[in-house]
Amino acid sequence: MPCFRCGARQTDPVRGASPWKRGVRADHQVLICPRCQAVHDWADALDHCPECGSAALVCRLGEVECRDCGHTRDAVRDEPGTAGLVHSGAQPPADGGLSEEVAAALSRVLKRGPVA
Numbered sequence: 001m002p003c004f005r006c007g008a009r010q011t012d013p014v015r016g017a018s019p020w021k022r023g024v025r026a027d028h029q030v031l032i033c034p035r036c037q038a039v040h041d042w043a044d045a046l047d048h049c050p051e052c053g054s055a056a057l058v059c060r061l062g063e064v065e066c067r068d069c070g071h072t073r074d075a076v077r078d079e080p081g082t083a084g085l086v087h088s089g090a091q092p093p094a095d096g097g098l099s100e101e102v103a104a105a106l107s108r109v110l111k112r113g114p115v116a
Contacts, residue, residue, distance in 0.1 A: 004030035010036065023047075024057035024064055027075040061102075 001008050003020075010020055011033060019034040023046040036042050043055040049066035056067040065072045 001029075001031050003033035004035055005036040005039075005045070006033060008033045008035070022058060023055060024059045027059060027064055029059040 021032040046055045051071040052069040054068040
């Protein structure tokens with residue numbers, strides 16, 4: 001996934017924590033490269049928690065969660081590119097079977113039987 005501001009690609013990090021930051025913009029998970037973090041107002045372009053105002057949000061499995069206060073809400077999905085995001089070129093599955101793929105992957109990871 002590229003930086004949402006400049007499109008730079010993340011490379012394999014040196015040992016330790018990654019200097020890249022995560023955020024949410026228009027209910028999509030985005031990355032912010034270290035160079036764009038040097039811009040004073042980089043967090044202003046991100047979504048903020050409606051409860052505490054924090055920009056420390058993560059988007060996963062159709063929910064947006066605040067890492068500061070724990071508030072969660074359902075993510076509202078628009079078409080890719082509608083929020084001024086740098087598009088990675090990845091395309092969603094043509095058959096729309098993502099939920100089935102996720103269920104099958106969870107079953108494999110959690111060692112459950114086949115998905116009905």
